[in-house]
Amino acid sequence: MATAGRIVPGEAPSVPGKPGLRVLSERPLNAETPAHLLDDAVTPTSRMFVRNNGIPPDTRTIDPLEWTLEVSGEACMRPMRLTLRELKTSYGHVTLKLQLECGGNGRAEFHPPVSGNQWTTGAVACPEWTGVRLRDVLDSCGVARNAVYVAYESADSHLSGDPTRRPISRGVPVAKALESESMIAWAMNGQALAPLHGFPLRLVIGGWPGSVSGKWLTRILIRDRVHDGAKMGGQSYRVPCSPVAPGATVADQDMCIIGSMPVKSLITYPESGACRPISEPITVRGHAWAGDRAVRDVFTSIDYGATWQRTAIEPPANRLAWQRWSTWVSPSRAGYYELWARAVDDEGVSQPVVMPAWNPRGYLNNACHRIALEVV
Ligand SMILES: Nc1nc2c(c(=O)[nH]1)N[C@H]1C(S)=C(S)[C@@H](COP(=O)(O)O)O[C@H]1N2
Ligand SMILES: [Mo]
Numbered sequence: 001m002a003t004a005g006r007i008v009p010g011e012a013p014s015v016p017g018k019p020g021l022r023v024l025s026e027r028p029l030n031a032e033t034p035a036h037l038l039d040d041a042v043t044p045t046s047r048m049f050v051r052n053n054g055i056p057p058d059t060r061t062i063d064p065l066e067w068t069l070e071v072s073g074e075a076c077m078r079p080m081r082l083t084l085r086e087l088k089t090s091y092g093h094v095t096l097k098l099q100l101e102c103g104g105n106g107r108a109e110f111h112p113p114v115s116g117n118q119w120t121t122g123a124v125a126c127p128e129w130t131g132v133r134l135r136d137v138l139d140s141c142g143v144a145r146n147a148v149y150v151a152y153e154s155a156d157s158h159l160s161g162d163p164t165r166r167p168i169s170r171g172v173p174v175a176k177a178l179e180s181e182s183m184i185a186w187a188m189n190g191q192a193l194a195p196l197h198g199f200p201l202r203l204v205i206g207g208w209p210g211s212v213s214g215k216w217l218t219r220i221l222i223r224d225r226v227h228d229g230a231k232m233g234g235q236s237y238r239v240p241c242s243p244v245a246p247g248a249t250v251a252d253q254d255m256c257i258i259g260s261m262p263v264k265s266l267i268t269y270p271e272s273g274a275c276r277p278i279s280e281p282i283t284v285r286g287h288a289w290a291g292d293r294a295v296r297d298v299f300t301s302i303d304y305g306a307t308w309q310r311t312a313i314e315p316p317a318n319r320l321a322w323q324r325w326s327t328w329v330s331p332s333r334a335g336y337y338e339l340w341a342r343a344v345d346d347e348g349v350s351q352p353v354v355m356p357a358w359n360p361r362g363y364l365n366n367a368c369h370r371i372a373l374e375v376v
Helices: 084-090 134-141
Strands: 022-026 029-032 068-072 080-083 093-097 128-133 149-154 171-173 183-188 202-204 217-223 238-240 255-257 264-269 274-276 282-289 295-301 323-329 335-345 369-375
Touching: 068 084, 068 134, 080 084, 084 183, 128 134, 134 183, 134 217, 202 217, 264 335, 264 369, 282 295, 282 335, 282 369, 295 323, 323 335
Parallel strands: 068 217, 274 369
Antiparallel strands: 022 029, 068 080, 093 128, 128 183, 149 171, 149 217, 183 202, 238 255, 264 282, 282 323, 295 335, 335 369
């Protein structure tokens, strides 16, 4: 029998509507997508990872158009409330492909191990979102000169059941919130948001840890200080301001908030463990992304990084979307290979081949993805 928050070996729980996703925890629900199921240029809803910090609201009884969003905070000049119906009729609509990656994606590989959901590579996705620009809504509220942060509150509840505690309430500096890609979205891939992904309304802030893209959005706060909501302080979504030795204990005041995510890539085809004949070139492809930056190059290696081959990379569909790369490999001898991919961002910063800086909560692992390949 499965107990709260933990998966007992022998059971293979699944998420309805998301065949093939690997459940990491059932309460709260967390599930990741195997790399080969992320091959689509635009991630279908059925293949988007789920990351919940608390218990989602019961959305069955919600009339989406009457859902109310409050915009307020110390640095909001004209606090307001508007329904989703008003949001849809008052502001221009935008549709963008935006990549979201959980800050803890890759946590499972850190040594010494760190607690938390043991994400391997599958807490990343790039669906198409439709909504309004966060900037337009902030503008009608009026961003005061002393504004520092833009934060969210949502309708999910704390695991403890205590109604006074929020599971999560995070935010971003005003400059990131005002970027033209920062969105308040009601649709994903042309359909109303799925209940697990924030129905009826969520923030989508591409390129930053997924945790800033608040689901089940009820309130936007323009703060006159760095937001101090749940999971902004302490060790949550923060890394040591200066590098530490693996396994170190770091005081809260020496931890810094994660901003833009680092450059990273995924091999989505073939599936790890694939077997291919030596007679034909082997098609290989995947995606690459780099937080606020674009990806300049992706290289592959079939000799453990001794030599690298440049791949063909496509421009992003729009800023902050992931980029498709593709190539082929032609091993000269039959046998077992590891295929590695390594992306480089437009500032020349590469993914590391080995584990990057260890940190107490296991964030920001952007080491190269590797798959197994059999050539016969
Ligand atoms: N209200 C609320 N918003 C939330 C969360 C949450 O638990 N509650 N999880 C965050 C985290 S940590 C991530 S990575 C993304 C995941 O989005 P998804 O579940 O739609 O994939 O949502 C973010 N928004
Ligand atoms: Mo996350």
